[in-house]
Amino acid sequence: MRWNVLLFMLAGVLLALGIPRAARAQLTNATVTGVVTDEQGAVLPDVQITVRNVATNETRQVMTNQSGLYRVPNLSPGEYEVKAERQGFKTDVRRDVVLHVGDVLRIDFVLQVGTIEEVITVTGAPLVQTEEARLAGLVAPRQVTDLPLNGRNIYQLPVLEAGVTPLNANVATPTNNNSYKLAFTTYGKRLRSTNYILDGVPNNNDYIGGLPAITPTVDAVEEFEIQTSNFSSEFGRNYGAIVNVVTKSGGNAIHGTAWEFHRNSALDARRFFDGKDPAPLLQNQFGFSLSGPIRKDHTFFFVSYEGFRGRRGDSVSFQTETPELRQFVFQTRPDSIAAQLFRDFPGPPPIPGTEQDIGSPAPGEFAIGPPDGIPDIALTSGTVSDARNTDQFMIRIDHNFHEGRDKIFARWIHEDERSTGAVPSVNAPLEHIVRGFRHPFDGIFSGVAVGWTKLFGANVVNDFRFGFLRVRATPTASPAEIPNIIIDDGTAGFGSTFLLPVNFPMNTFDWKDNVSVTVGSHGIKFGVDVTYFQENSDFTIFGRGMYEFASLLDFIDDEPFLQVAQIDPQTGDFTRNIRHFRRWWIGAFFQDSWKVTPHFTFNYGLRYDLYTVPTERDGKLSNIIFNGGDDIFSRFAQASIGQVKDMYEGDHNNFAPRLGLAWDPVGSGKFVIRAGFGVAYDQIYEDAFAEPARFQPPFNAIAIALPIFGLGTSISYTIPATPSDNFRLGMNDRGGLNGSPIFPFLIDPHIRTGYGMDWFLNIQWEFQPNWMIELGYTGNAARKLLRSEDFNRVNGDLLDGVEDRLNPNWGNSFYVGSDGNANYHGATVRLIKRLSSGYSLEVNYTFGKVIDEQSDPFAGDIDNFGVGYVGAQDITNRSLERGRANFDVTHRLAINAVWELPIFRNTAGWRGQVFGGWQLNTIVTLQSGKAFGVFTTAPFDIDPATGLPTGDFNADAGGGTQGGAYDRPNTPAFGNTNKGSSRSDFINGLFKASDFPIPEAGTVGDLGRNTFEGPGFATVDFSLFKIFRFPALGEQGRIEFRAEAFNLFNRVNLFLPGNDLADTLTFGKSTRTFPAREIQFGLKFIW
Template sequence: MIPRLALRFVVALFCVSVATATAQETTGTILGTVTDASGGVLPGVTISVKHLETSQVRSVATDSGGRYRVQALLVGRYEITAQLPGFQNLVRSGVVLTVAMEAVVNITMRIGNVSENVTVDGAAPLVETTTSTVSNIVNRQQLEALPLNGRSFEQLALLQPGVTTMPFVSGNITGGMTKEVVMAGSRWATTLFLLDGTEMNEGRNAGSASGNILGVESVREFRVLTQNFNAEYGRASGGIVSAVTRSGSNRFDGAVYEFFRNDRLDAPNFFDIGRPPPFTRNQFGAASGGPVVRDRTFYFANVEGLRQRLGETNVAIVPAAHVHNGLLIDPARPGQFIQVAMTPTAKQFLDTFYALPNAGDVTTADGSRTDAGRLVTNPNQTINDTYMTVKLDQVLSGAHKFFVRYTHDNSEQLDHLTIPVTATSGTITKHLLTIEDSLILSPRLLNTFRFGFNRDHASNAAVDQISVPDSLKFVPGRHIGNLRISGFTDLGEDGSLPRFVLNNIFDVSDDLSYSAGSHAFKTGVTVKRYRSDTLFSRRSNGRYDFTSLPNFLIGRARRLDATLPTADAERRWQQWLIGVYVQDDVRLGSRVRLNAGLRYEPYTKPDELDGKMSILLDPLGSTFTIGEFLHDNPSLANVQPRVGLAWDVFGDGRTSVRTAFGVFMNPILPSVYQVDGTRVPPFFQSATLDNPPFPNAYELVYLNNSQALTLSRDVTRLDPHLRTPAYNRWHLTIDREILRTMKISIGHSGNRGYHLMRQYEGNTVVPTILAEGTSFFPPNSPVRNPAFGSMLSVANDVTSNYHAMNLSLVRPMSAGLQFQAAYTLSKHTDLGSGTLGAMLLTQGAGTGLVSSDPDNLERDRGLSAWDRRHNFVFNAVFELPFGQDRRVALGRIANQLFGGWNVNTIVTLSSGVPLNIVIGTFDNLRNRDSRTPGRPDLAPGASSNPIIGDGRDPNHYFDPKAFLLPPAGFYGNLGRNTLISPGSAVVDLGVTKRERIRSISSGFTAELRLEAFNVLNRANFGQPGRAIFNSDGSYQPSAGVITSTSTPSRQVQLGLRLAW
């Protein structure tokens, strides 16, 4: 039953007499002013706009000020006719309308006979003069022509200024597998993906198990809204990617296509040994659209498939060959070894799980050997992905139309860990349904109703790749656990498997729009129901931590972390969200437009349908409140005002100044709390055991309750007074049309985030404050709450600041050339960049995500984990001028050789992102905070960003000796996120030849494609090892060592597309 709050808002909506354009728009608007030759306005002019693809015609009359506005128009090409007795009829062609666009088409009529037609050809102005929203369109030509690695359309969102991605955050089955898109300084989890106005996000992005959002052939175009969108857009405080599905037209068209890649065409990865590992990829599909009933009913359908078998290049830091014999290098005698009394269990682990290095030793900066080597393996990754979309458009009358679109995607992946004794299998099944009904109630009043449904089922499990003896399993009857040895690559999965998420989002919205004189009023309501069934295990296979290699060899473990057998990790979450808004776009004279809006977006408190929900209200207590999650509802004050101005400086539509300010909130929905909200007693129990026997402590203590050792029970605690995360956002942008075919933009954008999420260890030792104000953690001091071990806590008191200069130059297709260049110079600082619960869904790199000092949050103020100082992106589509239908005609044979060629490219140049240097995996502060090891001291005179040379040596990216181990019990003086990772430079290039085959039909074309990704084959390195010390104070062998690349080596793709 819909809660009373939702019902009241629905009733209130229909009591409103004025209203709005479609929320999360999928259509566009044509508007303008009609004048005579002297500049006088002309009322009563009949304006007819014709959609050339479907022959739909809409007609309105200009008002007393000569103004007209035709809204809720399908995207596409239009012809505009103006008629008034005593004046010549004027026909304006060449107007192309894109999604959420307001095309200003001003018309000048001349006195004459009504039977005389004056035809004018010309597109709408390039400069935006009616809205303060900063957005950019990705059109169908870019979708078809630009080289896309994986043919995932969201990659083109990265072409826009202020849009980037997290380079070291790989996707995860239960949180979305695509790249994490960061827009205008917002957190990546705040980006919203829409398809025909329906939410696509399944966790934090919209990807399938293949890591792609398939359907390039299905998408007509999409708009990327990066800054200060109007009040009709909710649910997201970051940016929005709003895509529109293609529709059928009055002519039948279609295509079949195949894209092929294999290892014979590719360059080896920088870390490959010899030739590239085996690789094949096939992407194929077919699309068709056309009329069912001419001018009335249209269909479009597309089916795609992806099949991939990839030999991955994994580089692991493993014990050197001499370690298998119990030998360690003697630091006091170069070239000599020390014999260690290695336990039989350690010997069995080494021989069973760790292959000998095959890619050389790991050395120090001065070339000395260490006890580590590199192991390169090429396990086979398997991906299968099948995608389908079907859309039906129905024109009921000139004033009434609707469409239905259904999308299905089924994908699966088998991927291997860096040490390939374990693999992970994952599946994602997605269903997306949108039904939209649009009814023109009068020439000034429009109603749009939409129903959306988003269902995705994602599951993830561990798969052993070798036979594991029961004696080596940490938890009897389960997979190999996670083994962490300081300075070496982890063995086994991180213990969070198995897990699954079954999300269902029901979305009902109704929107009205009313135009009167200089006002365009908007109002609407949306009601969403979120249902999320989840399983989020934690350390279900157990995890052992060793603070050094010698300690591992002698069996001296630091800690065992595991879930108790009674833990219940399944939950059924439910929540409702209601959004109500009002928007008024006002013309203040002929040159200025005021955009003012207000959005109210409350949501219900989280509910677990089986009552398995609890919270520890008092962090010093031990009593859990059952059936409660948040103590109060943080959303009841979620009022979001937004205001902006757009100024047509000279009144000619060629120069504009736009500015805006607004409040944008990101609701606390299941994807935020479904991990951390699960791991709370009494329904979920996990514990740590200090100094445990190895490897059978779980059986001795967790199962048999041995009294010889004592468990420290862990708890996750969410602040019962969480507030809705929010951003205050603003911008100032100047646009200028140049040379009639290009637009240049320069602007400043910024935001201040507040109530942002963070995680911290809440059960540390209380420090002693020394005379000079320094915090000191005495040995053997009690923790704050002796009833628990670790108390991983979630709060949202983080603030952030972002400032950027954005430059862009855009040329729409003209004379065979289309390009866009975008450069962003930015700085982003914060007190923390997320939570581990959030990063679990995306396998993050963990760059300073958890607060280091629970008593002094300012200690962590520094660069955000996704600060990119410089980001430049260029893309172009260039049609060579030779051949049929082009500027330079050729003979038949010459045309076959030289005609129909295109050259297309994407160039991306980005600086690196900040990384957090940590001491190691041991507890130097004696405060039990093993999840967030402290930062070291900075050596006197050393740089906090000690990159060696040009940073192009992956064996020694930075100098670990720039950092010192602080005295035990003291914080280090190094700041957070001071090391900058390697930047990246990627050039993707495509060459295509399109040939019209008239022997089949005049509209039949064949297109051959040759595409090279990272055509210059530059090795863009991944992040280096950031843990510096072993527990004995020696430097870890992996410190400063890079073992991966952030982008693939050169990959070549062949494609064939037949279209009609």
């Protein structure tokens, strides 16, 4: 760690411990508010309200104002006792009041005439939210610890809430073990728009966006909340969800846990496409937590450790070469690169009966001779196993002093993670892994949070937070000398992902400084949030080279049609790509919760976010430079690339109003009508500007050799890869290469900050004690979203056999702009039974639809288990891309429940120990299929038999490296939907490639985007506990034996079918499944 990092951390700690600052009211804490009246309904001023934390004995006192109102902000989550006292009235005490993160809990008192010594005690707290208008889901502590979570990962919990849909996809990232599987969308908002908070400070993977950096262990989590719409102006950074996690702190009693959870493949069911046995698995999670007092009522500690040791297999069905073809190559081309790769990395044995003779080798790229009787391709299946080890430590210290007027805490969490990298990634799906290619991962994830809260009287609370987050990730490619090799006919290629190797050290510093004041009927909050981000990375993508072949027959002839490499544009040699990016984010807000009447609350606020333009320590920034033009196409044609001072202009008008109301029309505290509207801005995440900043001349270049279309006259096909001679001819005055086009990553110099507008209306009704139903409508409209396109293309460009391009200095371009749009409308139904009488229940149903033009500007980062679109098929008519989002799911139902079985539950002695102590827990998920479409990734060529194109139908050379995922065919005779498709339809083939008519060369197909719907998803996760009370471990001492089953009924949940017309054998078929039934056993000691 560099000295400047240490200085930043020291400055933050000194500020936190030495400067009285303002408070952040609800980021990690809660508020109790209410009205005190007498029995005739008259408000009572000067009533003393005392709020006491049961665990730590921390006490806060306020007085009601002339309107009988009181408000106690900044209370840590936990169990409380709330007491109201005034001379001439009986004391009213509310016990078992549990405050959760973000709560604004209303507790009204009706005082009876009597003496202050007389005490009336009531237990519990209201269930409906009468004080604020936001949509949020709380996962109670009991749910966090007891619900069956596969891998004990708390970030599975958001998808239990209304409006939240799991992506069910791998999100490729060089900073989280190569891929992340728990991303989700909220009310149709993009996955990268989620903001993760841990103990009030950022916990985001700032490079990729929408993913957490650190996942605290279950037993270290006190509170888990997800805010999904119209959150307070206190929250900024993103327009999506806010995932707010608070870690545990100690109390006056000593408590602890110790655990071991075990899984292995002998306990699991076989996946549908597995062989005779399930994919191998051996997994152990173990650890402990311990908390207690250092000094009673003042200083407390909490420590935890968890280790993970796992080896997990995965299986896939895919297209590969046959043994007969390999033998043919060994005999006729023994010294070829194909022979070398076939010897070292052969595909598995084929599935009998799937072999096909697709022709014979012929001279020249794209050339195929007549069938020769040798089977060339076949379907096969294979299994891979990834070994992953992690160790996570956490320590937290809390201290109260000055009679409770000051409170400080410090928390440190650190995780080491290592894996063998047998997981899919970009351009390296499981097929490559089955052949033997890996991307081993080594990373550290470390975070610090420090805070100081200070009370100035009863109505002013000041608080300061400092956070530091460090991520260092170093995934590599193995074997390192093999380049990334892609075969366009769907045959499994070779090599690890072209993204590797990389080295990503990143540091995030955060200072928060807010104030909370109660003035009459107003609860006012305002403050400032400052974040500083550093990225010091070596991201040498294509540094091992990449080659692309039109077909397997071209591959065995060592005839790639494309070579891509990252080079030094001055010399043409391979080069590293080292950058040191810096940026600041500054936010300020004002928020007021105005109690207009005792039963009507109006929330209003305003936030301003400034996302500064990123800088590079050494000035190594390059981007597109426009030199005139009337539209985007003429500007591209005349543009150059070169060093720039700033990547783009700043966007300084990011004002975000928030409005909400909560009305209790009958004044019972049991029925509330809420509505809200809010605007939130979405920061431009690191990946969106860092790739354009780092991959362009004069410092670096991604060069392309594509001889078949006149782009570079030579390809150097070797292992290890060597640069083409065309890469060594120097640069021209437009920032391109003299001998070859480059593949530029660009960002609009006038890019704007995206934003979303949310609105909702719902009602909550506590129809009987501990039961609540909520009915709601939610909508949002997102504007100026990031959208990537290749503007350097023209319909019909390749019809003359030469690739001309708008700008001949470039090949495909990757241009990030901010003209994306999305719209969502949805309805939700929630039923909540709070834990009482031994059980809790939560049911969330969502019906919705999201329409957009592009679901993610880096769609290649997302293995959607069926490729998603990455741009417009007709660059001159991008409105054709309007359709269902890649993650659109019409129906989703999520249920979770905890049930302490009543059998001998309260029986003492051996009968209770043997026959009692049983508990059931479950998560049930049902959802309809995701939207998907049909397209081709095949490059342009003309089929001499039909005169129609075999790929890239409009001949614009668009997409990816060549061909891409842009071009859609014409609508088939059966139409553009597949309503009512069965599971067997997806397994056997939903449709055939021949069903889809091919448009004339130079034109686009009329099939819309994402018109089809994939298979539905349903699963039941279940756990059974046997609990033994164990007084030797203390008053709460017990031992839990746990049996947990994930996908209990072993339902076959299919991935999306193959939707690329170029994949000969897998098109229209689902060839992979989500996990079959998995069993886990656990042993847990609690005291």
